[in-house]
Amino acid sequence: MRAIYKLTKSKFAKRVFFLFIGAFLMAIGLEIFLVPNKIMDGGIVGISIILSHVTGVKLGLFLFFLNVPFFFIGYKQIGKTFAVSTLFGITVMSLATIFFHPVPAFTDDNLLATVFGGIILGAGVGLVIRYGGSLDGTEILAIIMNRQLPFTVGEIIMFFNIFIFGIGGFVFGWDRAMYSILAYFIAFKTIDIVIEGLDQSKSVWIISDKDDAIAKALMARLGRGVTYLKGEGAYTGDDKKVIFCVISRLEEAKLKLIVEEIDPSAFLAVADIAEVRGGRFKKKAIH
Template sequence: MILKRGLFIFLGAILMGAGIEIFLVPNGIMDGGIVGISIILSYLSDIPIGLFLFFLNIPFLFMGYKILGKTFSFSTLFGISVLSVTTYLLHSVPPFTEDVLLATVFGGITIGVGIGFVIRYGGALDGTEVLAILFNRKLVFSVGEIIMFINFFIFTVGGFVLGWNNAMYSVLAYFIAFKTIDIVIDGLDESKSATIISDHWEEIGRAIIDRLGRGVTYFHGEGAYTGDDKKIVYCVVTRLEEAKLKAIVDDIDPGAFLAVADVDEVRGGRFKKHNIH
């Protein structure tokens, strides 16, 4: 599980770095979030993008440790480190195309796939995602809406620095990346329901409560083949918490039955107030 997670985070960070340095930056196009800020600062100072990517994300990594836990923070640190090194190594590589529209489309797709891999396997490549999750605890807006609001200001600044045509192409690249992320991970702010059947149901339920801060419900069940009584653990988590939930179940009972499904809407309780500890 750890090896698979690390592999996909590594691959996702490389894809995002390639999208930035091979498609976007050579054509004067930027992305949102910390990446967009890093591109603007690099343009103004001639300092490599990778340095800004790494150091600007450090404060958010500390925030992420408190909000989303150790696994998320270390996965994010690993991904951002790989991203920073990738942008540095690819900075002198000639762009794949000098057509701005093609660079916008394929850069957005490449970045979206990369980010999707990383988020799907329990990490992030941009500190604004962590900031949005923190604000989501206090505000009624979704994570996606908060990220969009933050990026509005970043792209506005980009318009003054890179020119308004490039800023508009940047917005287009961002939307393409956002939709690609939806395809890869079925949405940034999506909830997941998990059904777990295990003889260690009580230990798994307690771990979900203690380590994820999520409520669980126990159902009574009966095995159709054996006729044995079963306890079923049911809970709802966010997409960013899904990887840690799987790790918890795998650590306690690798042979447990685990089914994860998409949840279109969650209402009631304190669901949005809970976060990984």
């Protein structure tokens, strides 16, 4: 618990707030959209939905007690802050699903339930991950197994989910299993958007004999700062200036146009960036 309290009070309050909102949103996605229409999520949540349907026991109880063992694993293997944030999120999610259980579904249209349930659930999970926690023990197990097995975390989670959705097909019917896979895919993409943001940043590397002209044009026409990196051609041994710049997703096309106008033969590489902090990334006003 001490690890969390190293945060300032405002940052700690912000983390708790968004962990709460994220877990609350996941409960809404489950109990008001997916579960009433017999549509599943993956992981421990999916197992909990199946067990709740078969036994008649409230979903929130399974969500809590099946995830608690992974809290202790996470505490030892990943870190205290992550484990405490996860326990808080799982507790809120479990209690919220019990609270929302009597509330009737917003829609009985399977496609609408799948799409909106997946979006809301993904937004909730994304917020919790962004602020240092997890709402499903499968992710923790996959991180630990990844250290021992020649598979990525994503591959391990995918294997678990294929197995879980397969069981769901026998319990709820194969049409519901297919809706569940669609909901899972929608949630997965929503998680990416929440974690990385809608205005995703991109890093750009440019190598050109007209480096000064390109750098000045980027600063003048995009309002972005640029940095020169020292490079050397491996074949020729010539010294090169490498232009490095960080732009928003919407500025990529304009940057390419600027480079093309000045030096059509310039080397240009563009890559996605999940997060940008510090420095002078904020755009300067162009007069």
